[in-house]
Amino acid sequence: GITILGLVIIASITAALGILLLGVTAGFFNKTIFDLTKETSENIQEIRSVLVIEYATCDLDSNQTKFSVRNVGMIDLTITRIELRSPQGEIYNSIPEGTAAENMFTNITKVVRDENATLSIGGCVRENGGTVILRVWYISSSLFDPDNPGESMDKMSYLDLVLESTPAVSPLTCPIPDNWILMDFVDPISYVTSGTIARDYVRIRVPLASEPEEVSVTVTVQQLPSGATRSGSGTIDSISNEVQVVDADASGLHMPVKITFSPSGGWVIIPSEWTFGGIPYQLHVSDILLVWDETKRVVYAALVSLGVGSSGTYRVSITLKDCNGDVIASGQTIVTPVSVGGVEDTWIEFNPVRFDQIYYVETEVVRVS
Known part of the structure; x- marks a missing residue:
């Protein structure tokens, strides 16, 4: 069965940290007063962006990890990327599949405040014991540019859910129902x-x-x-x-x-x-x-x-x-x-x-x- 070991909410991922994790480089530019005002507004929106994973389960028949996220913040959010990763950082699967800044984010779904969304990604925790990390990237919907999603990367946040499978056992007497x-x-x-x-x-x-x-x-x-x-x-x-x-x-x-x-x-x-x-x-x-x-x-x-x-x-x-x-x-x-x-x-x-x-x-x- 699938076991939730821990939930790590990373409230805000800065440009520098995001670049370090993903191996992407970018330049820094001098900012005008207008730039600073705009940045302050964007930072406030990032602080108000809070997403939580309500549950996650592994459907072995379809080899899918199904999960639900809820927007508990103050503004509407857009889910931009979903990953299944190893504890060492290897990406087993992702939506979208791209790995470069210009193609690794997209508009998966919008989650308005106080609402939830049920999502899935191909793949499950490994059989015979193992651990994977479900990572969900998100951003304030007003900050997301669907035509140039990579440019919004420095304003995105993500949260991780650690999932572990138990060693293989004999078949259950009572099969687990779908619902x-x-x-x-x-x-x-x-x-x-x-x-x-x-x-x-x-x-x-x-x-x-x-x-x-x-x-x-x-x-x-x-x-x-x-x-x-x-x-x-x-x-x-x-x-x-x-x-x-x-x-x-x-x-x-x-x-x-x-x-x-x-x-x-x-x-x-x-x-x-x-x-x-x-x-x-x-x-x-x-x-x-x-x-x-x-x-x-x-x-x-x-x-x-x-x-x-x-x-x-x-x-x-x-x-x-x-x-x-x-x-x-x-x-x-x-x-x-x-x-x-x-x-x-x-x-x-x-x-x-x-x-x-x-x-x-x-x-x-x-x-x-």
């Missing part, structure tokens, strides 16, 4: 003591996806074991570190429940099914947070919040299953809550598993004494 969303937090919002769902929406978090997009999602909540079912729908951002809400129309149902997420448009939410265990008026799972390594994209623990309705000793377990329903990780803990009428958090560890292989999250609460 995927990783979900690491679900909260159906329940009353603490009874375990009854209190709201008609579910809180979720989706920190990573194949690309940023607004996605329509249907949420189905089924009470266990009675089978009583409610559902709702809403639109979410496929990538967001903020907690989002989706209508579920599930108030009045009580734990345990099974919550299923069904996105439209060919998208797949991973995990797509979450089971919240519980014993009404005794102890129930109120929300689940999967704890994962963002570099390796593996899940190694869960932080489970418990609504406490009665004192006692309970076993709380979690089981993770793949797309075939086979168990790939599990863990459990014994808890003796002391805050009746309150919420207590418990930490459950298990063997690390790839996030994109987890399709079912199941929790269970059993009273021991």
Whole structure:
């Protein structure tokens, strides 16, 4: 899989530095007052130019590196060049393909402020382990001369994203879908003591996806074991570190429940099914947070919040299953809550598993004494 190791934003590349990196020479000229005023205005525009890479992924089937950039600055920007480079500086591929100042830049796309653009370049990180650098050149759109793009080189900036591949492994049990969303937090919002769902929406978090997009999602909540079912729908951002809400129309149902997420448009939410265990008026799972390594994209623990309705000793377990329903990780803990009428958090560890292989999250609460 592809791993983002680090992001280096170079806010401004001066003429001298750009020339040093690219082996291009140019002369310096005396400047008139008009030249200095113009240069000051251009420098201000360079400072206001800020581009970030939101995500990058390697599509091995098409041998393409796909990525998204967002303009978080104050002015419109133009993407002028994309490169895949080795850590030593060798250029594996570039758009455009030229290497001389007069033919190495072009108007790839314009990204207006507060908007993003999805782009791609041929090539991926090397198989069997390796590192490449994705470099994206950009410039204030008002400073770019499309007829003479090379002359704008000293006003351009670039940012680097370091990508690393992991060594080759056996084929995945669950192939990675084209459009995927990783979900690491679900909260159906329940009353603490009874375990009854209190709201008609579910809180979720989706920190990573194949690309940023607004996605329509249907949420189905089924009470266990009675089978009583409610559902709702809403639109979410496929990538967001903020907690989002989706209508579920599930108030009045009580734990345990099974919550299923069904996105439209060919998208797949991973995990797509979450089971919240519980014993009404005794102890129930109120929300689940999967704890994962963002570099390796593996899940190694869960932080489970418990609504406490009665004192006692309970076993709380979690089981993770793949797309075939086979168990790939599990863990459990014994808890003796002391805050009746309150919420207590418990930490459950298990063997690390790839996030994109987890399709079912199941929790269970059993009273021991």
